[in-house]
Amino acid sequence: MKTDILIIGGGLSGLALAYRLHQAGRDFQLIEARNRFGGRILSEASKKGSRFDLGPAWFWPGQPRIINLLSELDIGYFTQYSKGNLVFQDQSGNIRRDINMATMEGAYRVRNGQQSIIDALVERLPQTRLQLNQQAHSITAINEGAKVNLSDGEMEANKAVLCLPPRLAAANIQFTPALDNNLSHKLISTPTWMAAHAKFIAIYDAPFWREMGLSGDGISHIGPMVELHDASPDAPARDGAIFGFLGVSAEARKGQKDEIIQACTRQLITLFGEKAANPIDTFYEDWSEETLTATDADANSPQSHPHYHSIPIHDDIWRNRLIISGTETASQFGGFLEGALEAGENAIHQL
Structure with missing residues (x-):
């Protein structure tokens, strides 16, 4: 041809x-x-049909090309949920839930992934x-x-x-x-940007953390997830979701998918309480193991963008x-x- x-x-x-x-x-x-x-x-669908992003999650004001393309394609977008407090876990395991800060406030997400x-x-x-x-x-x-x-x-x-x-x-x-x-x-x-990263998403019937005055944002110095965010769709009656970036190295994650999913769920219980114990669905994607994304040289993330x-x-x-x-x-x-x-x-x- x-x-x-x-x-x-x-x-x-x-x-x-x-x-x-x-x-x-x-x-x-x-x-x-x-x-x-x-x-x-990559967006995966929950049992209720909502789609969740296992790759990039956001875009921002001041990025006209993506905003114009979404308009041209008639695709909606909405603002990242940011109301409420952030959960912070220090290196000793102490937890604070009184920090009024949202790390991705003002970012946009694409409707339905x-x-x-x-x-x-x-x-x-x-x-x-x-x-x-x-x-x-x-x-x-x-x-x-x-x-x-x-x-x-x-x-x-x-x-x-x-x-x-x-x-x-x-x-x-x-x-x-x-x-x-x-x-x-x-x-x-x-x-290759984000090639060394892994992402975990837990799906719930509703974003229960919002009723607790929490935004879904989290920072943990223990892990396995080190940065967490509300990943719920803009129709929260349909699903609630939290996602987190793994802080475990690509090498240490190899062959540990089931163990990591279990550890992430336990961490959500620690950070957000017993209501986090039974997600109706979970998704996990390790981009470092995607041979059509990452090479061996991408095993370690750059320290900055x-x-x-x-x-x-x-x-x-x-x-x-x-x-x-x-x-x-x-x-x-x-x-x-x-x-x-x-x-x-x-x-x-x-x-």
Whole structure:
């Protein structure tokens, strides 16, 4: 198969790029290695049908691209719940429930989960242009374009756009001729945002902590969850939910899913009382074990948010055939949803 533009990666950046190319009448194909679209966006449904985000949870005012896209796709959003006190647990296990602070006050969440964005983009694209279960194994420069070896067959394109973490591209794709050392170093040294993290969500019949004057926010110096937040939908009569980021290292989490889920539930009882003892559902996602998200180099999280920037290609061969995209290449909002859309815009300009 031949195409003008081959998009490699079906997360938000790749799908948003495909959506804009489709609106412009451009010829493209999009391939995704997973059996689903969304990349690090993953929303799971509870027994009542509410969807909860196991990947990114928020976006913020001052991020116009995601707000405009939600409006364009007719998807609602709401403000993160922040009324009430925060639960704080110190290193000795002492607990305070009298701190009037909300760490994510003012942040926005997507109604019915961020998967709604992915679903809406996929629905608006010709299905003949989208392929799942197609991983790019190698890219070879040919004539004035590139030949991409896939899980099933191959594809030729005038330009290939890598809409996936740069580090993952360096680890999983063989380039012929090889990328120059400077470009390879930039790909390998760019950390994949949130790739080392794990997230736990407990679902309840209702957000009972609100009746206790608590916001659902929590900070713990014991763990296993170190940061917690209310994850309830904006129709709280339907479900209540709390999620937490794990403070246990990726190495220590390996093979410990059941034990971690049990430990997280016990921690919720400690922080929020006996009503937390019997969640009607739980979800757990360890992104460090997702081979299509993280590499071995991503086992440890950066100590602070990395300063991401574009990764230009100066090589005479590859600069006319290859574009490096994805949220880790966005200089203003790298790592965020807004950064994924920013990277897509940058790719459009290069195309």
